[in-house]
Amino acid sequence: MSEEIMNTKAVAKYLGIHEKQVYALIKSKRIPSTRVTGKWIFPKKLIDEWIESNAQKGLGQVREKSKRIEGALLASGSNDPILDMVHTYMKESYPEFYIFSANTGSTDGLKALNKGYTDIAWSHLLEPRTGEYNIPFLPTYLPDVQPVVVNLFYRDLGFIVASKNP
Secondary structure (H helix, E strand, O other): OOOOEHHHEEEEEHHOOOOHHHHHHOOOOOOOEEEOOOOEEEEEEHHHHHHHHHHHHHHHHHHHHHHOOOOEEEEOOOOOOOOOOHHHHHHHHOOOOOOEEEOOOOHHEEEHHHHOOEEEEEEOOEEEOOOOOOHHHHHOOOOOOOOOOOOOOOOOOOOOOOEEEO
16 A cells, blocks of 8 residues: 555554544544545545644634633643643743743744744754854744744753763
């Protein structure tokens, strides 16, 4: 079978779900599919578009919910553990202020900011040739936005071992 056309087993594997769940999605008409000679087939391109569309709808729904809470912001992007410390600090210091965060990865966070789906994009993208973070990626991922960049952290990451440990 062509890599561009998938059967139910291939879609299940691609989505990381059980094949029975694929049939449930077909039955509820929630996944793009067609039947050819009794077999369900799925164009990979349509599945990819379906995934992206559902992800955008999810961010849109969170955005609508966050509008209901005055002073709430929606953030998406990196899931750097230190951001939990920022959330905790904000919650303790400013209990009336909310940040809802979706862990989408740095690149998708920037794309969501460009499309207006989010207020803040958490990002830590490294340009390996220059060693510079984030700035080189702004023209690519934020062509429609003039962002304000705030560098929250500079750090070296390492590890510690007991003395005389090779």
